[in-house]
Amino acid sequence: MNGVTTVSLVGVGGQGILLAAAVVAQAAMVEGLDVKASEVKGMAQRGGTVLSTVRFGRTVWSPVARHADVIVAMEFLEGRRALDLLAPRGTLVCAATTIAPGSVLRGEIEYPTDLAAAAAERGVRVIFVEAETLAREAGTVRAANVALLGAASTVLPFAEQSWQRALELAVPAKILDINRRAFALGRDANPTEEVRP
Amino acid sequence: MERVLFLSGNEAFARGAQRAGVRFACGYPGTPSTEIIEAAAQLDGVATEWCINEKVALETAVGASLAGVRTLVTMKHVGLNVAADPFMTLALIGVNAGLVVVSADDPGMHSSQNEQDNRRYARFAKVPMLEPSDSQEAYDFVAEAFALSEEFDTPVLLRSTTRLSHGRGRVLPRVPITPPTPDYTRAIDKYVMVPQYARERNRLLLHKQRRLLARSEETPINVLEAGMADFGVIASGVVYAYAREAFPKAWFLKLGMSNPLPVEKVAKLYRSVARVAVVEELDPFIEEQVRALGLPVIGKEAIPADGELDQDMIFAALEPYLKRRPPRRRRPVFAPEPRISSPPPAADLPVRPPVLCPGCPHRVVFAKLRKHKLVPLGDIGCYTLGALPPLLALDSCLCMGASIGMMSGMNKALGRKAAVAVLGDSTFFHSGVTPLIDAHYNESQGLVIVLDNRTSAMTGHQGHPGSGLHADRSQGPEVDIERLCDGIGVRCETVDATSAKAVGSAIKREIDAPGLGVLVALGPCALTVPGKAADIVVDPQRCNLCGLCFAIGCPALAPGDEAVAMTDACTGCALCVDVCKRGALTAVPVERGKA
Numbered sequence: 001m002n003g004v005t006t007v008s009l010v011g012v013g014g015q016g017i018l019l020a021a022a023v024v025a026q027a028a029m030v031e032g033l034d035v036k037a038s039e040v041k042g043m044a045q046r047g048g049t050v051l052s053t054v055r056f057g058r059t060v061w062s063p064v065a066r067h068a069d070v071i072v073a074m075e076f077l078e079g080r081r082a083l084d085l086l087a088p089r090g091t092l093v094c095a096a097t098t099i100a101p102g103s104v105l106r107g108e109i110e111y112p113t114d115l116a117a118a119a120a121e122r123g124v125r126v127i128f129v130e131a132e133t134l135a136r137e138a139g140t141v142r143a144a145n146v147a148l149l150g151a152a153s154t155v156l157p158f159a160e161q162s163w164q165r166a167l168e169l170a171v172p173a174k175i176l177d178i179n180r181r182a183f184a185l186g187r188d189a190n191p192t193e194e195v196r197p
Numbered sequence: 198m199e200r201v202l203f204l205s206g207n208e209a210f211a212r213g214a215q216r217a218g219v220r221f222a223c224g225y226p227g228t229p230s231t232e233i234i235e236a237a238a239q240l241d242g243v244a245t246e247w248c249i250n251e252k253v254a255l256e257t258a259v260g261a262s263l264a265g266v267r268t269l270v271t272m273k274h275v276g277l278n279v280a281a282d283p284f285m286t287l288a289l290i291g292v293n294a295g296l297v298v299v300s301a302d303d304p305g306m307h308s309s310q311n312e313q314d315n316r317r318y319a320r321f322a323k324v325p326m327l328e329p330s331d332s333q334e335a336y337d338f339v340a341e342a343f344a345l346s347e348e349f350d351t352p353v354l355l356r357s358t359t360r361l362s363h364g365r366g367r368v369l370p371r372v373p374i375t376p377p378t379p380d381y382t383r384a385i386d387k388y389v390m391v392p393q394y395a396r397e398r399n400r401l402l403l404h405k406q407r408r409l410l411a412r413s414e415e416t417p418i419n420v421l422e423a424g425m426a427d428f429g430v431i432a433s434g435v436v437y438a439y440a441r442e443a444f445p446k447a448w449f450l451k452l453g454m455s456n457p458l459p460v461e462k463v464a465k466l467y468r469s470v471a472r473v474a475v476v477e478e479l480d481p482f483i484e485e486q487v488r489a490l491g492l493p494v495i496g497k498e499a500i501p502a503d504g505e506l507d508q509d510m511i512f513a514a515l516e517p518y519l520k521r522r523p524p525r526r527r528r529p530v531f532a533p534e535p536r537i538s539s540p541p542p543a544a545d546l547p548v549r550p551p552v553l554c555p556g557c558p559h560r561v562v563f564a565k566l567r568k569h570k571l572v573p574l575g576d577i578g579c580y581t582l583g584a585l586p587p588l589l590a591l592d593s594c595l596c597m598g599a600s601i602g603m604m605s606g607m608n609k610a611l612g613r614k615a616a617v618a619v620l621g622d623s624t625f626f627h628s629g630v631t632p633l634i635d636a637h638y639n640e641s642q643g644l645v646i647v648l649d650n651r652t653s654a655m656t657g658h659q660g661h662p663g664s665g666l667h668a669d670r671s672q673g674p675e676v677d678i679e680r681l682c683d684g685i686g687v688r689c690e691t692v693d694a695t696s697a698k699a700v701g702s703a704i705k706r707e708i709d710a711p712g713l714g715v716l717v718a719l720g721p722c723a724l725t726v727p728g729k730a731a732d733i734v735v736d737p738q739r740c741n742l743c744g745l746c747f748a749i750g751c752p753a754l755a756p757g758d759e760a761v762a763m764t765d766a767c768t769g770c771a772l773c774v775d776v777c778k779r780g781a782l783t784a785v786p787v788e789r790g791k792a
Contacts, residue, residue: 048549
C-alpha cells in the first residue's frame with residue numbers, strides 16, 4: 001500500500017520471532033527507510049501463537065496491517081494459519097518445523113497437511129526452508145529463526161550489507177557469529193519445495 | 198396494616214435488603230454510606246461484615262453471589278475507586294444470585310476528599326444504575342435492583358447521595374420476597390476472564406446494553422409526570438425532590454433508572470413542553486447525553502457544577518431562563534446502535550492456546566486439587582492457564598488478588614470450606630495480603646495456595662517484594678510469606694512444589710484442617726532454569742497409556758502408538774515420573790546446562 005511493504009513473522013512462543021522481527025526492522029532502517037512495527041506477546045512464552053509485524057517504506061503511518069506481502073513462519077501450522085493474512089501474490093517463507101499443539105497431541109484434531117494445496121488455491125507462493133537443519137549446521141538449533149530469515153532475505157528488497165549491519169545491531173554480540181553463519185546458510189539454501197500459482 | 202416507619206435512606210437500604218431476601222451484606226465504612234451495614238447488622242437473616250477495604254468487600258460479595266445468595270455491598274464514592282478493579286470486570290462475568298453495589302456520593306464534600314460523580318462508573322462499566330429520591334424509594338429500589346441484577350446477569354449500581362442516605366422519610370414496608378438461591382455451577386467461559394473468554398463476554402455485555410435500554414424505556418420507575426407549565430425538568434435522586442418543590446407546575450421526567458438513559462422518554466418530554474432543564478448535582482451526566490440528542494437544554498450554565506443543590510437555589514437559577522423566549526423546537530437525533538464485532542470465523546486449524554510451560558512445577562497443585570470436590574478460585578498470572586484444557590482446574594479469574602476475597606465470601610455464604618484460592622506470589626503481594634488479613638479478621642475458613650516461583654513470571658520475571666529484586670536487578674530486602682502470615686495470625690506452611698507427593702499430602706492436610714490456612718508451594722519458574730535436568734525414559738512394557746501423566750497437562754507428553762512419547766519440549770522435571778503409578782517412566786539425570 002503506497003509503497004509500504006509489510007512483513008509478518010509468525011511462530012510459537014520461544015522460537016525467536018521478536019529477534020527476527022528486530023533484524024528486519026533494523027535492515028529497513030539501515031536502508032534509510034521509515035519503519036513501524038508491532039507485536040503481540042505477553043502470553044508468548046507460554047507456547048501460544050506469536051505474531052510480529054514490520055512495515056517499511058518511505059513513510060509508514062500505521063504499525064499494523066490486515067495483510068502482509070511477506071510472511072515468515074517459524075512453524076508449519078502457524079504458516080498455514082497465516083495464509084489468510086497473506087496479500088494476493090504474496091510470499092510465505094515457511095520453516096519445515098512442526099510443533100504440535102496440545103489438541104493435536106491429545107488426538108482431538110489433525111495437524112494440517114494441506115499447506116501447499118491451500119497456498120495454490122490462494123495463488124500465493126510458498127518457500128519451504130529446512131531452518132532447523134541449517135541452524136544445526138551453523139552451530140545451534142536456536143538460530144533457526146535467523147536461518148529462516150536468511151532464506152526470507154532473498155524475497156526482501158534489502159542489500160546484503162544492510163542485512164549484515166542489521167544482524168550486528170539486533171543480535172547480542174556473543175551469538176553474532178553463529179547467527180551470521182545461520183543467516184548465510186539460509187540465504188544460500190535452495191528452497192526444498194516451491195508452489196507457484 | 199403494616200406500621201409506617203420513619204427511616205433514614207441508609208436504614209431504608211438495609212431494610213429493603215432484608216425484604217429483598219439479601220442474606221449477606223458487606224462493605225467498608227465511609228460517610229455517607231456507613232449506616233447501611235450498621236443497620237443491616239441489627240436485622241434478622243442478613244449476615245454482615247466490615248471488610249478491610251472496598252475492593253475486598255466487592256470480591257467477597259462476588260464470592261457470596263456465586264455461592265447463590267443475594268448480596269449487597271456498600272461504600273462511599275471514593276471507595277468505588279478502590280473497588281474499581283473488580284467492579285469493571287464484574288460487569289463482564291455477571292452474577293449468580295443478585296449483587297447490588299451501593300455507592301454513596303458526597304456532593305458538597307461534607308466528609309470527603311473529593312466530589313467525584315460516581316454515575317460515571319455506571320456508564321464506564323456498562324452496568325445499570327438506580328437512583329432513589331427518598332427513603333421509600335431507597336427501600337423499594339433495593340428489590341428492584343436485585344431483580345434487574347438477576348434478570349440481566351449484571352451487578353447493579355444503586356447510587357445514593359448524602360441527603361438521601363442521611364435524610365429521613367416515611368417508609369411503608371412491603372411484603373418480603375423469597376428470592377431463588379441458584380446453586381453454584383462451574384462456568385469457566387463466564388467466570389475466567391482470560392482473553393479468549395473475556396472477548397466473548399465483552400460482546401455479550403455490549404449486546405446487553407440494548408436490552409437494558411429497552412428496559413429503561415419501559416420501566417415504571419422512569420416516569421414522565423405531566424404538569425401545567427410549558428416547562429419540563431429531567432432529574433434523578435434527591436435532586437428530583439428539590440426540583441419538584443421548586444417548580445410544582447412543571448412537567449417532570451423522573452429517572453429512577455438513570456443508566457442507560459431512556460432517550461425515547463426524553464424525546465417525549467420535549468414533545469410536551471417548549472423548555473427543558475436538566476437539574477443534577479455535580480457533573481452534567483444526563484445533560485451531556487441530552488445534548489448528544491441535539492436537543493436544547495438548560496443545564497450547567499444555570500445549575501452549579503459543584504456542591505449541593507436545594508429547591509431555592511434551583512428556582513433562583515432557572516427562573517431567569519423561563520422568562521426568555523423558548524428555543525426553537527428540534528427533533529432528537531438518536532445515536533445509531535453501535536456496531537459490535539463478530540467473533541472471528543473459526544478456521545478448521547488446531548488452535549494454539551498458551552499452556553503452562555513444560556517443566557513448570559506448579560501444574561501439580563492443579564492436578565492434586567482436581568481430586569477434591571472444591572471450587573478452586575483463581576487469579577491473574579500464568580497459572581490462570583490452569584483453567585484451560587486439559588487441567589480445567591480453576592473456576593474464576595476476576596482481577597488481581599480477587600481469589601482470596603471471593604473464597605472468603607463463597608465459604609461464608611455456604612458455611613463450609615467449599616472454595617480454595619490459588620494465586621501466584623507476585624499477585625499475592627500485589628493484592629493478596631489485604632484479603633488474607635480480612636479473611637482472618639472475619640473468621641473465614643478456607644485455604645490460600647500461593648504458587649511461589651519467586652518472580653513475576655507472566656510479564657517476564659520482574660522482581661517483587663517476595664524476591665526483593667529491584668527494577669535495576671539490584672537486590673533489596675525480601676518479604677517472607679511465612680513470617681508475614683505469622684504476623685497476621687494465619688497458619689502457613691511451605692511445601693516443595695517439585696514433589697508431587699508432598700504437594701498432594703499438604704493439600705489434603707490443609708483441606709482437612711479447620712479454619713483458614715496458607716500453603717506456599719515453592720518451585721522455580723521453568724523458564725529460569727537453564728538446560729535439561731534429566732532424560733525421561735519410557736518403558737513401553739509398563740506404559741499402558743492410562744493417561745495419568747497427561748492429567749498434569751504437560752505439553753512435552755504425547756500419546757504415542759503404544760506408550761507415552763516424550764517430545765523435545767521436555768525439561769526433565771520428572772513430575773510425570775512422580776505421577777505414574779506403573780513405574781513406566783524413569784528420569785536419567787543429565788549434566789546441568791547441556792541441551
